[in-house]
Amino acid sequence: xxxxxxxxxxxxxxxxxxxxxxxxxxxxxxxxxxxxxxxxxxxxxxxxxxxxxxxxxxxxxxxxxxxxxxxxxxxxxxxxxxxxxxxxxxxxxxxxxxxxxx
Numbered sequence: 366x367x368x369x370x371x372x373x374x375x376x377x378x379x380x381x382x383x384x385x386x387x388x389x390x391x392x393x394x395x396x397x398x399x400x401x402x403x404x405x406x407x408x409x410x411x412x413x414x415x416x417x418x419x420x421x422x423x424x425x426x427x428x429x430x431x432x433x434x435x436x437x438x439x440x441x442x443x444x445x446x447x448x449x450x451x452x453x454x455x456x457x458x459x460x461x462x463x464x465x466x467x
Contacts, residue, residue, distance in 0.1 A: 370394070370404045370411075379415065388415045 372394045378387035394400070395408040441447040 370400075370407050375411075382418075384415045384418045388412045391415065 372390060375387050375390040375394060378384075378390055391408050391412045395405050395412075400408070438447065
């Protein structure tokens, strides 16, 4: 390789597409005391190349819970407890009466 920089492990990692690990290995190589400034610059560029090979993550896909919500609504209807906006689950004590403490 250029400037006499060669590392079998980093090159093998690149071959199999383990770009982040290859970047880490090139960093180890860069920090070796026998490296010249020109070699360190070459390794820096190689690490940049490895970084550019990493595919961006797509992130989690949007969670679609409409089927779950529909099933819950149907179940409440079958049970006879369906009320608009979840009113059956928001029961407040009548005015003048206190809620029982557990």
